[in-house]
Amino acid sequence: MDELGARTIGVIGGTGPQGRGLAYRWAACGLPIVIGSRDAARAGSVAAALNDRPGVSGVRGLANHDCAAACDLVVVAVPWEGHAATVEPLRDALAGKTVVDCVNPLGFDKQGPYSLTVPEGSAAAQAAVLLPESTVVAAFHHVSAVLLGDESVDKVDTDVLVLGDDRAAVDEVIALAGRIPGMRGVYGGRLRNAGQVEALTANLIAINRRYTAHAGIRITDL
Amino acid sequence: MDELGARTIGVIGGTGPQGRGLAYRWAACGLPIVIGSRDAARAGSVAAALNDRPGVSGVRGLANHDCAAACDLVVVAVPWEGHAATVEPLRDALAGKTVVDCVNPLGFDKQGPYSLTVPEGSAAAQAAVLLPESTVVAAFHHVSAVLLGDESVDKVDTDVLVLGDDRAAVDEVIALAGRIPGMRGVYGGRLRNAGQVEALTANLIAINRRYTAHAGIRITDL
Numbered sequence: 001m002d003e004l005g006a007r008t009i010g011v012i013g014g015t016g017p018q019g020r021g022l023a024y025r026w027a028a029c030g031l032p033i034v035i036g037s038r039d040a041a042r043a044g045s046v047a048a049a050l051n052d053r054p055g056v057s058g059v060r061g062l063a064n065h066d067c068a069a070a071c072d073l074v075v076v077a078v079p080w081e082g083h084a085a086t087v088e089p090l091r092d093a094l095a096g097k098t099v100v101d102c103v104n105p106l107g108f109d110k111q112g113p114y115s116l117t118v119p120e121g122s123a124a125a126q127a128a129v130l131l132p133e134s135t136v137v138a139a140f141h142h143v144s145a146v147l148l149g150d151e152s153v154d155k156v157d158t159d160v161l162v163l164g165d166d167r168a169a170v171d172e173v174i175a176l177a178g179r180i181p182g183m184r185g186v187y188g189g190r191l192r193n194a195g196q197v198e199a200l201t202a203n204l205i206a207i208n209r210r211y212t213a214h215a216g217i218r219i220t221d222l
Numbered sequence: 223m224d225e226l227g228a229r230t231i232g233v234i235g236g237t238g239p240q241g242r243g244l245a246y247r248w249a250a251c252g253l254p255i256v257i258g259s260r261d262a263a264r265a266g267s268v269a270a271a272l273n274d275r276p277g278v279s280g281v282r283g284l285a286n287h288d289c290a291a292a293c294d295l296v297v298v299a300v301p302w303e304g305h306a307a308t309v310e311p312l313r314d315a316l317a318g319k320t321v322v323d324c325v326n327p328l329g330f331d332k333q334g335p336y337s338l339t340v341p342e343g344s345a346a347a348q349a350a351v352l353l354p355e356s357t358v359v360a361a362f363h364h365v366s367a368v369l370l371g372d373e374s375v376d377k378v379d380t381d382v383l384v385l386g387d388d389r390a391a392v393d394e395v396i397a398l399a400g401r402i403p404g405m406r407g408v409y410g411g412r413l414r415n416a417g418q419v420e421a422l423t424a425n426l427i428a429i430n431r432r433y434t435a436h437a438g439i440r441i442t443d444l
């Protein structure tokens with residue numbers, strides 16, 4: 001057993017493509033998963049749809065607050081527009097827990113994607129401000145939701161940069177990335193360096209458009 | 223012949239480790255190279271040292287302004303602290319030319335590296351403001367100066383993100399990256415998305431320290 005142990009993983013925003021894709025992959029490798037949504041019924045129907053997939057069972061769906069309370073480690077995968085409003089009411093339910101923020105503050109205009117300025121420096125830093133009793137780690141920013149969700153894709157060939165100031169929590173999230181076939185978690189620096197990792201998603205989207213790809217990144221020489 | 227043609231490449235800041243390493247690699251594959259420095263004598267001695275390496279000849283060293291005037295494509299590889307002061311006086315000498323900015327605005331404290339806020343959004347955007355008659359492209363931010371300069375390293379195994387708003391200039395710089403064995407240039411988005419690419423160097427330095435590596439990046443699915 002790795003640093004992750006037998007923890008129950010919650011995915012706030014688990015009904016969106018990124019959250020649903022991550023939930024699918026972790027459930028497929030046997031981790032206990034709870035999908036969170038503003039709407040408990042919608043969380044339940046996404047959980048049921050995942051349980052219908054080959055090799056997946058036991059996924060539950062709950063309202064965000066119940067999801068946060070029921071889980072040991074919680075991934076936040078909501079759109080940036082709803083980030084602060086979603087995270088703030090979960091402060092007590094997430095106290096003492098590891099919170100993995102994978103939100104990318106991006107805008108789009110006719111010239112394509114661009115990174116938004118966040119007063120706290122990054123979405124993850126904003127979560128750390130709003131959740132002072134939690135240990136916030138930033139990760140899973142660059143993983144293609146399309147590849148995650150595609151059952152015909154055996155391996156998601158990418159590295160995941162994992163940023164945080166707490167070594168044990170970072171190692172736990174590196175292990176969480178490593179559970180997904182093809183994926184490798186790599187320590188990516190302190191939380192104060194999360195902004196550029198989130199923003200780099202704009203570059204990957206630009207790459208996807210130019211080359212018609214689902215681009216990810218690998219770190220060389222490791 | 224690729225998009226690069228037979229252009230003479232200038233490297234402003236070519237006496238520093240990054241500039242010298244790039245100059246070495248391009249000279250070793252036969253491109254005409256001019257090293258630029260504030261001090262023409264120092265540029266000359268770095269050029270002479272490069273010409274002493276096996277497979278390298280014809281590298282010249284000039285004062286920055288003469289280097290800019292003599293070259294068709296100019297790489298800016300100075301420390302961030304000297305960026306604006308170095309670039310601004312070269313406006314006329316660089317007019318009508320492609321300028322490749324590879325400067326990373328970083329700070330360091332006892333917690334390690336972090337990205338600095340640049341009013342223009344990035345070093346490359348600052349260069350674009352200071353050089354309104356030039357075509358600014360951002361590239362070569364993440365290439366290890368140690369690997370570039372090491373004669374025993376045959377291939378520099380990394381992708382180079384190339385950012386810019388002018389397709390022809392971007393393609394020219396992608397070709398310039400491709401001339402170095404092991405290196406691949408990849409379009410990385412418009413110039414307004416250069417800030418996070420520069421800042422990501424802080425993460426790569428954090429990775430180097432944690433894993434004792436010379437980390438670079440590869441873009442997957444291309």
